[in-house]
Amino acid sequence: MNRNRTRLLGVPYIIWVIGFTVIPIFFIITKAVTDGEGAFTLSNLTAIFDQLHRKALVMSVSLALVSTIICIILSYPVALILRSSRFKRKSIILFILILPMWMNFILRILAMQMIISNNGIINHILETMGLAPLKLINTPGAIILGMVYDYLPYMMLPVLNSILSIPEDVIEAAKDLGSDSLHVLTRIILPLSLSGVGSGITMVFIPSMTEFVIANILGGGKIQLLGNIIEQEFTVSMNWNLGSGLSVTLMAFVLITSFIFGRHQEDTAAGFAI
Amino acid sequence: MTTKTLGRIYIALIMVFLYAPIAVLIVLSFNASRSRVVWGGFTLEWYSALVSNSSIMNALWTTFGLAFISALISSVIGLLGSIGIYSMRRRGYRLMLFATNIPMINADIVTGIALLLWFVRFLPLGFTSVLLAHVTFNLPYVILCILPKLRDMDIYQYEAALDLGAGEAYAFVRILMPQILPGVLSGFLMAVTMSMDDFVITYFTKGAGVNTLSTLIYGEIRKGIKPEMYALSTVLFFIVLLLLMLVNLPYDRIDLHKCLKRLKIKFFCAK
Numbered sequence: 001m002n003r004n005r006t007r008l009l010g011v012p013y014i015i016w017v018i019g020f021t022v023i024p025i026f027f028i029i030t031k032a033v034t035d036g037e038g039a040f041t042l043s044n045l046t047a048i049f050d051q052l053h054r055k056a057l058v059m060s061v062s063l064a065l066v067s068t069i070i071c072i073i074l075s076y077p078v079a080l081i082l083r084s085s086r087f088k089r090k091s092i093i094l095f096i097l098i099l100p101m102w103m104n105f106i107l108r109i110l111a112m113q114m115i116i117s118n119n120g121i122i123n124h125i126l127e128t129m130g131l132a133p134l135k136l137i138n139t140p141g142a143i144i145l146g147m148v149y150d151y152l153p154y155m156m157l158p159v160l161n162s163i164l165s166i167p168e169d170v171i172e173a174a175k176d177l178g179s180d181s182l183h184v185l186t187r188i189i190l191p192l193s194l195s196g197v198g199s200g201i202t203m204v205f206i207p208s209m210t211e212f213v214i215a216n217i218l219g220g221g222k223i224q225l226l227g228n229i230i231e232q233e234f235t236v237s238m239n240w241n242l243g244s245g246l247s248v249t250l251m252a253f254v255l256i257t258s259f260i261f262g263r264h265q266e267d268t269a270a271g272f273a274i
Numbered sequence: 275m276t277t278k279t280l281g282r283i284y285i286a287l288i289m290v291f292l293y294a295p296i297a298v299l300i301v302l303s304f305n306a307s308r309s310r311v312v313w314g315g316f317t318l319e320w321y322s323a324l325v326s327n328s329s330i331m332n333a334l335w336t337t338f339g340l341a342f343i344s345a346l347i348s349s350v351i352g353l354l355g356s357i358g359i360y361s362m363r364r365r366g367y368r369l370m371l372f373a374t375n376i377p378m379i380n381a382d383i384v385t386g387i388a389l390l391l392w393f394v395r396f397l398p399l400g401f402t403s404v405l406l407a408h409v410t411f412n413l414p415y416v417i418l419c420i421l422p423k424l425r426d427m428d429i430y431q432y433e434a435a436l437d438l439g440a441g442e443a444y445a446f447v448r449i450l451m452p453q454i455l456p457g458v459l460s461g462f463l464m465a466v467t468m469s470m471d472d473f474v475i476t477y478f479t480k481g482a483g484v485n486t487l488s489t490l491i492y493g494e495i496r497k498g499i500k501p502e503m504y505a506l507s508t509v510l511f512f513i514v515l516l517l518l519m520l521v522n523l524p525y526d527r528i529d530l531h532k533c534l535k536r537l538k539i540k541f542f543c544a545k
Binding site for chain 1 (some may be wrong): 380
């Protein structure tokens with residue numbers, strides 16, 4: 001191929017990247033370091049240390065962390081069970097497990113709301129059994145439940161991919177050399193599946209840290225995550241400078257997280273297409 | 275017996291967790307009572323109400339149109355872009371890969387806001403701004419589906435074809451295109467899914483007049499959801515199920531990729 005000429009094919013894409021990825025980021029950073037009159041200021045960036053914003057940040061990070069850990073804990077057994085089962089149509093089970101991912105996400109969260117709301121299905125069942133209703137919705141737990149429900153497939157898929165692709169020979173060899181199941185698990189399966197967990201973390205932790213929809217629907221606006229505060233700055237308070245400042249801070253968090261965990265982005269994307 | 279049974283129970287529990295909310299939506303779509311917890315008998319009333327509800331139908335067509343057009347544009351730009359990136363030297367290659375990753379790594383809310391701040395300077399918010407935004411977040415998925423195929427393809431066959439007298443365009447269509455096509459196809463499908471599922475970026479870039487399904491439902495949650503929405507989710511679920519089965523099954527059974535290859539060759543090379 002004539003490299004100089006084929007390289008020209010990339011021009012539309014390069015223009016697109018500059019026009020709709022680079023320039024917008026430039027604008028959000030500009031907005032973040034100026035005030036309403038356009039004068040330079042750092043107050044929108046340091047605003048993250050205000051008590052309200054700091055509380056929201058801590059809440060966002062901790063809810064995202066708990067959700068991610070729960071997703072990892074739930075995913076491993078699925079992968080291990082599928083690996084050891086002799087069930088021929090593993091791909092069908094895999095298909096069933098990730099099918100909900102294709103269902104509109106707002107609809108799914110809405111359904112979750114109907115299940116756990118105060119006069120929802122769980123409480124209705126408890127009532128007919130003569131038990132006291134539970135306060136489930138509008139709690140941090142409800143938000144975590146929503147996040148785990150929404151993002152579990154995104155953890156399950158890469159973990160499954162990495163565990164199912166460990167060659168059986170490696171495990172056989174370990175067993176021949178005297179390893180028991182626990183040893184195989186901790187010394188072979190765990191280390192070889194870490195890349196899957198890493199990309200799972202970027203796909204669960206980052207969206208749940210920046211989430212505002214689940215918190216609005218299942219948290220009832222009572223629990224403020226950083227995403228909620230940013231959204232309100234743009235739709236209610238109309239302080240776009242402060243909103244941009246907080247967004248840039250959030251972007252920094254996201255970049256740090258993905259730098260630590262996300263060195264396998266490409267494999268993941270390929271895995272998604274199945 | 276024990277571990278095996280335990281394993282099955284565990285998988286079944288996970289499936290209940292993943293499917294219970296969807297099952298609730300499906301059951302409620304046939305519920306004659308407006309209550310969310312009491313069964314009032316079987317009805318198809320909500321399905322007929324759905325078809326005559328113009329705001330839902332409008333949002334539905336906007337969603338589909340947006341998904342299809344944005345996937346098409348991003349597949350074309352993405353295919354050309356991947357070939358361009360593939361033939362770049364090391365430094366350009368790495369730079370472009372980094373730029374491609376930005377919208378994927380970045381939080382949706384940040385991407386949405388950044389696009390909003392840019393769009394308000396030259397464009398009235400509406401269908402066009404949402405379309406531009408969707409192409410922007412679709413492109414990385416398309417590129418990351420095609421690029422590995424380009425890396426794996428056999429360039430020597432192409433060169434051999436050239437040596438044997440094939441024209442460049444002919445050799446591209448006959449030799450390279452069939453090798454890349456599965457990547458383009460899965461990139462297109464990824465783009466459709468991503469576009470249909472997006473809420474956050476659409477929410478920030480859509481302006482007042484336009485609604486996709488996601489933004490319509492979100493707006494209705496506070497007012498209270500109409501039962502037509504349950505009917506809609508049921509229909510959508512089965513459409514998705516059908517589409518995924520159509521896309522997934524032939525891949526194993528008949529070789530879809532081979533069929534397409536033949537089609538393409540017939541289409542491009544009928545001389």
